Structures are given as structure tokens and as C-alpha cells.
Amino acid sequence: MSFRDRHAIPDLGVGVGFRIPHYPRVLDSTERLMDWFEIISENFLVAGGRPLENLSRLADKYRVVPHGVSLAIGSVEPLDTSYLAKLRALVARLDPPWVSDHLCWARAPGVHIHDLLPLPYTREAVDHVVERVKRVQGSLERPFALENVSSYMTYRDSTMTEWDFLAEVAERADCGILLDCNNVYVSSRNHGFDPAAYVDAVPADRVVQMHLAGHTDKGTYVLDTHSDHVDDEVWDLYRRAVARCGAVSTLVEWDDDIPEWEVLAAEAAKARAARAEVLAAPRAAEVG
Template sequence: MRTPHYPAYLAGEAPVDFVEVISENFMGDGGRPLYTMDRIREIYPVAMHGVSMSVGSADGLNPDYLAKLKKLAQRVQPLWVSDHLCWTGIDGFNSHDLLPLPYTEEALSIAAKNINHAQDYLERPMLIENPSSYLTFADDAMTEWEFLAELVSRTGCYLLLDINNIYVSGTNHGFDPKTYLDAIPADRVRQIHLAGHSNGRDGLLIDTHDQPVPDPVWSLFAQVIGRFGDVAVMIERDDDIPPLEDLVAELELARNFSAAWESVAA
């Protein structure tokens, strides 16, 4: 739910089943953002998506952040609350970036402890999203998909799968995105993000989310949507925001892929 499209949402004219908001944008005690949220919440179900929980932080979770997040969740009564498998800062410094974790037992234990704490405090299960990454760690002891599967097992959390992020990371690190998706516990996936990316230097793909969903990401989605069943799917656009009609056209394509799988299953 981006600012240029607020009028359509407030009028109930956006042909969507739900909206997703960035949690941090609505954590104030009042003002126009919360007013807008309250009005839109009367029309559409809302999913809350965070970018600052820092579930991979060895410092633990920020209690002030958790308190604000819980207060917002109590107000919004969202479909779910999600955040990313990453860390965002240390010693009180927030990098405002989704920094990668080493896939080690130590990092897994920290992330699981933090997610369990968040879920207990919020009194609701969380969805954890896979990040895009541009480097790996020499002491990685498992793949990202193995890390996620074990994280789900230890915490009971759910997953928000970003298909674009999997494609970007697979291209950058040389793994098969389909292998990744086939290894994910399908019954724990509640939401899927579809987005675009940009070409960087030295053949790297950059997770800019400022382009239409490209053909390789659509192809991956078409291959796996049947495995995940009745799951929420969303077009995510973070920059170079187009008219709402353009995003709805992409959403219709996602619906068509889902309907094709439902027809086969029937």
C-alpha cells in the first residue's frame, strides 16, 4: 500500500483482497498515517510487514520496538505480522538495511530465540521472509533453505516466500531456485511476494523491487504455486511506483497462474 495509491484504497476502488503495509510507517501515536490506516482497515484486511525487528541480532530484540509493534497490531488486528531473516544493526545503531546472516548453528540459535521471544510477546505467530543476498560466509554450515526449514521447526513460525529474492540469490550464488523452493515446508508458507530486480556489476542481480515482475520470476512462480496451495500472493513495489492499474495487471497474471493450478488440481 503505497502513498500514491491511497485515494483508491480509501475509496474502496482497488480490486485487491488485502493490503500490506510497512509496520514502521504506522508506529506513531497519531497523525495522518494512522488515520489513513484506520479508514483503509475498515475496507481491506491488512498484513503488517516489518523491516527493523532484526531477528538475527546477537543483541536480542529492541523492547521499545516490540512494544510499538504490539500496540499497532492490537489496533490493526492484522492478518499476520512479518519481518525478514536478517539483522539490521548492533549496539543501538540501525543500518536500515537487511544484512545477511551466516548459516551456522550459532546464528540459527540466535534467530530462533529472538523469533520465539517476538511471538510470545506479540501473542501471535510470525511470518519470516527470505532475503536477497550478495555474499556468502566461509563458515556457512547449511543452505538458506535448510536454515529456514530448521527455523520453522524450532519456532513454529510461518514463512513469507519472496520468489524474486530466491531468484536473485540463486543467480548471485549459483544455486537452483527450484531446489530451494522444493525444500521449503509447504504447509508453513502463508504469503508470497512477487517483484522485480535490477542488473548490477559483475553479473550480480540487485533486489531493487523497482521493476515489473520479470519472466524468470513468473516462471518460478508458475512452477511452484500449486505446491503451496491457497496462499496469499502479492505484487511488491518499493520504488519507481507505477499507476495502480499497472500493478493490478500484474496481480491478474498471478491470479491466472493460480487459477490454472486450481483447475489442474480439480
């Protein structure tokens, strides 16, 4: 039985991130504006006040899934138990079908770098992350999904491809995958690999969610900025991923230069249409 079936992972449709400029529109509207919302977990790991009030109002109307940026699953520093306790409380409040964070490291002795730093793709890193994912998943008592990150550096010590690394971690830790199609594309441009090969190698049955976002070409590298429309080549990758993975919840991220709600909603509608088109095609899985 697949990971998605074992954990009864639902297809939530297409959602967007819950971001401050859209709070009034989303919370005050009597219409149902979106299939679901993703929140950045850390923004709501606070004691009280407006953040939690807004979250309650959102959760009253929509399915909400927390997506973290600070777990630092690949750091050698011990897991932050205080962070995990707060995340567990957030999970209890929202009862989401899964929880996600990034396959990266971010903490070192005395400092939290607040970035999604790639790991060297080595046996040691696989073993390290697998153990920590098991602990996190057990602690949260909720399916946990790892997202592939955009990266701007590669390691001399890596002994496998990123997609093999991701697949092995997910299989051995028995966790889900949040496949970020833009991140695959950004990293493929930065490191010169075939993004289609990446998508084709991901264990399809473990993909519980996909991300779409825009990026910025900085000349010597491509930066994952979430500040623009989804690029055409990322749309192509997304279609390929849907053909391979099937009906998987999709999320459009837009975190910088945030547009009017209608622009974001149109991008989500575009994802919905692309997804529907691929899923309606006969033998979609043949693409993969």
C-alpha cells in the same frame, strides 16, 4: 496438523503494498480494488497524524497485514522492546492473521543499519534466531512469519544451504514462512544455486504468504529493487511454489519507480491468474 491449519491462516488472495502514490485511489474509491493490502509496519509505528488516519481508512475496507523491516531478528543486540511494544499495539489495531519480518540482521552496537543483512548459515545462528522468534511470537500473540531475503554476500562460515537454514529455523521456532520468490531468484543468480531446489525444500505447510517483485541486474550482481514488473523466471518460480504450497496469500511489491495504480493492479491480476491456473491443474503438488 499443518502450521497453516493450526493457526487457521486464511488465503487472502492477491494483494499489493499500500504505498503513498496510491493512497487517494485506494482510499477514495467506492469499488473494492484489491483482495488485501500489506503495510510496512515501521511506517505506522508513529504517535498519530495522517499515517494512522490513512491506515484506519484502509483497514475499514480491506484486510491489512503488517510486514516489518526493522525487527532485526538475527542481530546479537537484544530485541528492541520499545519497537516490539509499538508493533504489538499495531497488531492490536489491525488484528491481522499473521505478522511478518525478515530472516536477517540489521542492528549492531550503536547503529541500526536499516538493511536486510543475511546471516551466516550456522548452528549458532539457528539457535540464536529460534530463541528470538519464539519470544517475538509470544510477545505478539500472533503467528509470525519469516521472509527469506535477497542477498549479495555469502559467509565463509556457513555450514548449510539457505533453504535448510530457513527450514530448520521455522521448524524449531514453530513459525510461518513468507516465501519471497523474487528473493529466491535474486539470491540464486548472485550465489549460483538452483532456485527450484530452494522452493522445493521449503516446508510447504509453513508458507503463509508469498511475495512477488521486480529486480535490477547491476551487471556483477542482481539487486532486489522492487522497481519493475515481475520477471518471467520469477513467475515460473511462483507457479512452482503455488503448486507446492497450495492456495497461499500472495503480495506484489512495487516500492521504487512506483507505477500508476492500473499497472500495479494488472500485475496483481497476473498473479491471481497464474495462481488460479496452477491451483486448477490436476495434482498440482506433483511439481514439488
